[in-house]
Amino acid sequence: MADRADGGAVAPAKRRQQPARRTSRHIPRRSCRSRVSLERVLGISTVSSSGLTSDPNSGLIAYPAGCVIVLLQLKTNRQTHIINACRKPFTAVAFSPDGKHLVSGESGHMPCVRVWEVGGGQVAEVQSHKYGVSCVAFSSSSSYIVSVGFQHDRTVSVWDWRKGSIIASNKVSSRVFSVSFSQDNSYFVTAGNRHVKFWYLDASKERRVNSTVPLIGRSGLLDDHKNSVFCGVACGRGLMASNTYCITSCGLLCLFNSSRHLEAWVNLKASAASCLAVSEDSIFCGCSDGVIRVFRPSDLQYVSTLQRPHRLGVDLAQSAQHGPLPATPGAQYPDMLALTFDPRGKHLTCVYNDHSVYVWDVQDVRDVRKLYSALYHSSCVWGVEVYPELQDPSQACLPASSFLTCSSDNTIRLWN
Incomplete structure (x- = not known):
């Protein structure tokens, strides 16, 4: 009886300790969750100018890094981030003209085009492609978004994102690399493999009742360049708003007039080219071997060649601390991948194929200064x-x- 009484006295004491143990197990997990947050991303997954954009008002730079969009504030060197909850990698980004929203495209099965409020969260999404989104763009009024699917999708869609409806859509027979809206909002242009096409919104909207209608497009008149690969396109700005500028992979800068005719072209004198950015005063053309040529929009007159980044095969720390090293015979430089221009701050952001990022002050294109550089790994981190x-x-x-x-x-x- 005494043994049973002792046993009965011990059991309640054990039961009183159990709540304390349960509490101690939960506290660290809540504390961990409150402490862990993404502070900085050291890397970039941009592969073309569709994956690089800048806010024309604040100069904020955005680019994808896997399933994260990095928003870089150049003045403070501070990053903020947009994280894709579905864990699909981002492929394309573009700011709205007023800088309040950002549109993104992603890869993977049944990808979405999403609209994010800068400084906030997601405000809209639509699923209109099957395999991936190669490029996106806001209209000049910020009312519409155009998105183009991957090579095996080849769908061009126009989305009224505030109403949540696709208003027009069509198929393209070629792979598309780039898209640009006109300044007057009446049309946009797509460029790709043997492809430059002008798509007209006003004509499409006239045929719309309450459903998606075929998007109306007209091909550019390419003449002798019908077999070229057009890897970049940008509609003109200011006095040159009726012009459209394209760049070919073999190194040609082309000018299309308001009649869609290839009016003029100039040789960039580079083995290859990949991207361009257009302002009211300048056309910046990104080429192989780190070359950026500058031309005048009115007549394609050559203006200057910008400074190159670090040489390949050198100590990157020296370049980061002291600026690009002097050129030497036979030196090689990383190829250009993407360009975006901030017209207010006169800053040109460049991404090279070794995953390095440079921001140049091009206030005077003949006296360019480096404002920022990030030298990330160019391949897998092990x-x-x-x-x-x-x-x-x-x-x-x-x-x-x-x-x-x-x-x-x-x-x-x-x-x-």
Whole structure:
């Protein structure tokens, strides 16, 4: 009886301890969730100018890094982020003309085109493509969004994002790399493999009742360049608003007039070209070997060639600290991938094929200054190692919070 009485006295004590153990298990998990947040992304997944954009009002730069859109504020070197909850990688981004919204396209099965409020969350989405979205753009009035699907999708759709409806759509027979809206909002232009096409919104809307109608398009008159690959397109601005400028992969800058005719073209004197950005005063053409040529929009008159970035095969830390090193015979430079121009701040943001990002001050195109550079890994990252915190900081070889990464680009890089 005494044994049973002792046993009965022990059992309640164990039961009283159980709530304390349950509480201790839950507290750390709540604390962890409150502490963990994305502070900075060291990388970029942009592969064309469709994956790079800048706000024409504030100069905010946006680009994809996997399933994250990085918003870089150049003045403060501060990042904010938009994270795709469905974990599909972003492929294309574009700011609205007023800078209040950002549209994104993604890859994967049944991808969405999403509209985000800058500084807020998602405000609209539509699913009109099957395999991926290659490029997106806002209309000049911010009322419509055009999106173009991947090579196997080849669908061009116009979306009234505030009403949540696709107003016009059509198929294209070629792969499309770039899209640009006209300044007067009446049409947009797509460019791609043996393809330059002008799509007219007003004519399409006249045929619309309460359903999606075929988008009406007219091909550009390419003449002798009908077999070219047009990898970039930009509609003119200001006095040149009726013109359309295209760039070919073989290194030609082409001018289409208001009648869709290829009126003039100029050789960029580069082995290849990939992207262009157009303002009222200048046309910036991104080429191979780090070359950026500048031309005048009115007559395609050559103006200047901008400074190149770091050379390939050199210590990147030297270039980051002291600026691009002097050119030497036989030196090689990374090829251009994407361009975007901030007309208010006169800043040209460039992405190169080694995943480096440069921002140039082009107030005077003959005296260009580097404002910012980020030299990321150009290939897969295989390992990350954090430098340990020592009890005696004076014995540390590296600053606090440093870490190292190794990559299949054959480099080991130190970050802080």
